[in-house]
Amino acid sequence: MADPKPLRADARRNRARVLDSAEAVFAAAGPAASMEEVARHAGVGVGTIYRHFPTKEALFEAIVVSRYERLAEEADSLASAADAGAAFFGLFTRMVEEAATKKAFADTLVRAGVDVKAATSASGRKLVHAFGGLLARAQGAGAVRDDADITEVMAILAGMTLAAEHASWDRDLRTRALGIVFDGLRSTRPR
Amino acid sequence: MADPKPLRADARRNRARVLDSAEAVFAAAGPAASMEEVARHAGVGVGTIYRHFPTKEALFEAIVVSRYERLAEEADSLASAADAGAAFFGLFTRMVEEAATKKAFADTLVRAGVDVKAATSASGRKLVHAFGGLLARAQGAGAVRDDADITEVMAILAGMTLAAEHASWDRDLRTRALGIVFDGLRSTRPR
DNA sequence: GACGATACGGAATATCGATTCCGCTTGTCA
DNA sequence: TGACAAGCGGAATCGATATTCCGTATCGTC
The missing domain is CATH 1.10.357.10 (Tetracycline Repressor, domain 2)
Known part of the structure; x- marks a missing residue:
């Protein structure tokens, strides 16, 4: 169960950015905050979030x-x-x-x-x-x-x-x- | 500020039924329960709920x-x-x-x-x-x-x-x- | 610098639930 | 009992979001 693939450089960066933004956004607006809001805050498209987290709940978790x-x-x-x-x-x-x-x-x-x-x-x-x-x-x-x-x-x-x-x-x-x-x-x- | 109109008999009955059902449904499923669910439980159409309460929040309140x-x-x-x-x-x-x-x-x-x-x-x-x-x-x-x-x-x-x-x-x-x-x-x- | 393989952006889609609308039904009253 | 207003049911509408898709842009390697 080792790492399947080493993430590409920008992918790693984006993943982190999404995680940070999600924490900030959810902290401020509660769990009802939309994915778009998180995406906007992170400066990425919603698609990118989904590339890293299969679902909103997964991100939240x-x-x-x-x-x-x-x-x-x-x-x-x-x-x-x-x-x-x-x-x-x-x-x-x-x-x-x-x-x-x-x-x-x-x-x-x-x-x-x-x-x-x-x-x-x-x-x-x-x-x-x-x-x-x-x-x-x-x-x-x-x-x-x-x-x-x-x-x-x-x-x-x-x-x-x-x-x-x-x-x-x-x-x-x-x-x-x-x-x-x-x-x-x-x-x-x-x- | 007296009563504008005395409600028709069945209307009064339905209003009460809706109120009871709403209490039961919300109590069981939380405030996220849908209006249709309340309507179904009360045996009326959603329209009827809205005739008595302008909005979901009003009903809840x-x-x-x-x-x-x-x-x-x-x-x-x-x-x-x-x-x-x-x-x-x-x-x-x-x-x-x-x-x-x-x-x-x-x-x-x-x-x-x-x-x-x-x-x-x-x-x-x-x-x-x-x-x-x-x-x-x-x-x-x-x-x-x-x-x-x-x-x-x-x-x-x-x-x-x-x-x-x-x-x-x-x-x-x-x-x-x-x-x-x-x-x-x-x-x-x-x- | 060129070629895949990876990622990305964001428009399009799918869902779900509140609220609106309107033709039909029922209570009320003479 | 007949007329008419008050009510009713529930399909259609509107809006908001999560999630999917795919053409395009970037990264890593030779």
Whole structure:
């Protein structure tokens, strides 16, 4: 399963350009943005996009995967941070912030915690796993209650992420809302 | 601004049928469900739908408004409940549960807390106001932290609602996730 | 610099769903 | 019961997009 053919120089360049533009366009206009819009932004014809990605969904998926990959790496690099609690809450916040900016991200994130869709799921699972590591360490350090498992955390993360994406909260509201939620994650079951 | 004309008997019947079907269809298939689907479900032609609602959005809005109205009433009726905390958390849970079943509900709920869209907003504001009353009473009873205002609560509610709608969590996960969030709302800002 | 093989651009096609239109049906009222 | 307005059904229209196709332009190699 090696590389079938080395891409021609300009083809490689265009492929990258398309990927970048797609990320930018979808981030700004959501997943409903049209292929033409992406093509225009990339300065190529729609045909070119289709030469590289068989379908709109494939293109979209490619972007999501790379974003997951990036976040998973980030999680891994935080795996040995001094303050485990800060690392966990920090990345949690970061993902929500990112969703507030880059639309069409949360939607797929929800599923990462639940669905089973192959392609996206592979890297999705990787992300969940990496984030799960951060959670475990934070719990070990006593920064997060022990009776919270990664599934619940992903559920809550998904929720806050979706909300941040859909509504246009200002950073302040985002911070306060997250503050309350974080207290819940710290809580030693008060009641 | 009285009623322009009393509707003919069958027209009234059809209008109601359309409204019911629309609620059912959108609840099951999300807001992307087609008008034909609604028409088929109601046993009428698409033309009939348009006789009663000028546009798909208008139809959709009608449903949302009635749902808001219902919830607002429910909130009001709980305004004098013995256990203010239970009333607040109960309705919160109920809304999330409802979203899990009826799609295309959360989406609009997010906006109720933020947007300013007239029609929907009128009743949306009513709901927020009523729910705010419940929050205030719960705080008065010491069941919810005092430094949480309705805006933040709506933000969190919107998030959990959206998540419940998109992902297909089982009731158990929903309950556990909400449990954590609720602890955050009770929390007396731990650290 | 010439020849394939690769890629490209973008017009043409295929689909799908909202909305409009109009001849036909049914309720209402005298 | 007959006339007429109010309603109805659903085919036709319009618009928006994804996706396909093919003549043309470019790259890599000799």
